[in-house]
Amino acid sequence: MNDIRDQERRRFQRVLFDAAAQLITPREIRETGVVDVSFKGVLVRRPAGWRVLPDEGVLVDIQLEQPDSHIRMHAAVAHIEPDHIGLYCRHIDIESASHLRRVVELNLGDAALLERELSMLG
Numbered sequence: 001m002n003d004i005r006d007q008e009r010r011r012f013q014r015v016l017f018d019a020a021a022q023l024i025t026p027r028e029i030r031e032t033g034v035v036d037v038s039f040k041g042v043l044v045r046r047p048a049g050w051r052v053l054p055d056e057g058v059l060v061d062i063q064l065e066q067p068d069s070h071i072r073m074h075a076a077v078a079h080i081e082p083d084h085i086g087l088y089c090r091h092i093d094i095e096s097a098s099h100l101r102r103v104v105e106l107n108l109g110d111a112a113l114l115e116r117e118l119s120m121l122g
Contacts, residue, residue: 014038015107023047023085024059034062037103041075041088052077052085060087064099071096071103 014036021044023030030047037043042060052058055076062071073096075087092100 013104013108014043015104017103017107020063022061022063023050023052024061025052025056035084037062037071037100039089039100039104041078041086042073043084043086046081046083046085052080054078054080057090058087064103069099071099073100 015038017034017037019034021032021034021042023032023044030050032047033045035043035045042062044060058075058077060071060073060075062073064070072093073087073089074091075089077085078088079086
């Protein structure tokens, strides 16, 4: 697969991030776990028996450690594997983007790399 999503995925640093999440579609809500996250998307564990179509819209709700703190990302399916689902971000609200920035910042440990990541979003 050699499309723009592959190119974007390579440009953005993924950070390992172990957190609980929900995958929400018009049909159902499924519990899952996050494997890694970036400014352009998230890789999650594929819930058993969950059927999702390529490019289908999904609301990803990632629970953070602080009570009532979430990263909510409107995403679409980029790729499906037996154990994982890759989702690319279509939209993220300001509060969620702020939380995501903090997660990436803490995990990258490099302010210059963080600024490079943010400049690529512009």
